[in-house]
Amino acid sequence: MNSTLDIKVQDQSELPGLAESILRLYKNPKIILIYGPMGAGKTTLIKEICRSLGSSDSFSSPTFSIVNEYSYPNGKIFHFDLYRLKNAEELLDLGIEEYLHSDQYCIFEWPEMVENMININYKKIEIEVNENIRYIRIIKK
Ligand SMILES: Nc1ncnc2c1ncn2[C@@H]1O[C@H](COP(=O)(O)OP(=O)(O)OP(=O)(O)O)[C@@H](O)[C@H]1O
Numbered sequence: 530m531n532s533t534l535d536i537k538v539q540d541q542s543e544l545p546g547l548a549e550s551i552l553r554l555y556k557n558p559k560i561i562l563i564y565g566p567m568g569a570g571k572t573t574l575i576k577e578i579c580r581s582l583g584s585s586d587s588f589s590s591p592t593f594s595i596v597n598e599y600s601y602p603n604g605k606i607f608h609f610d611l612y613r614l615k616n617a618e619e620l621l622d623l624g625i626e627e628y629l630h631s632d633q634y635c636i637f638e639w640p641e642m643v644e645n646m647i648n649i650n651y652k653k654i655e656i657e658v659n660e661n662i663r664y665i666r667i668i669k670k
């Protein structure tokens with residue numbers, strides 16, 4: 530059965546706690562899909578998750594590539610931004626299957642195209658913004 534947790538974020542100072550909760554919840558599947566409109570705070574949240582994992586790599590949004598790679602003390606974090614992806618074939622060309630089965634963190638912005646390629650447990654995070662308050666829903670799939 531799917532499990533769901535809702536968290537309200539009123540200030541950026543709450544993001545470290547949110548990142549910790551996301552990492553600890555639901556037996557820790559390392560695949561995380563983050564949904565939310567433009568400017569919802571997807572990249573900001575991923576940065577905080579990387580920080581919580583202990584990564585000290587310099588962080589940037591994958592503007593010119595689809596995937597950025599960071600390291601943390603226990604392995605790697607792959608940060609995907611699928612906004613500019615044209616079709617699912619591009620994902621296959623990128624070697625998405627290998628990433629998904631690498632047992633490393635794979636965190637996605639604009640994950641619509643990848644969701645139906647995942648046949649193992651993952652976490653789905655939905656961000657809604659209303660008058661500067663963020664409503665975060667964490668779902669185990
Ligand atoms: N929880 C938050 N509270 C207040 N401001 C936030 C919060 N999260 C992000 N922001 C601010 O919102 C702006 C957009 O954030 P971000 O780039 O993370 O959004 P995004 O969802 O990744 O957007 P895009 O879809 O364009 O990739 C940034 O200026 C960031 O500082």
Ligand SMILES: [Mg+2]
Pocket residue numbers: 571572573590638
């Ligand atoms: Mg972003």
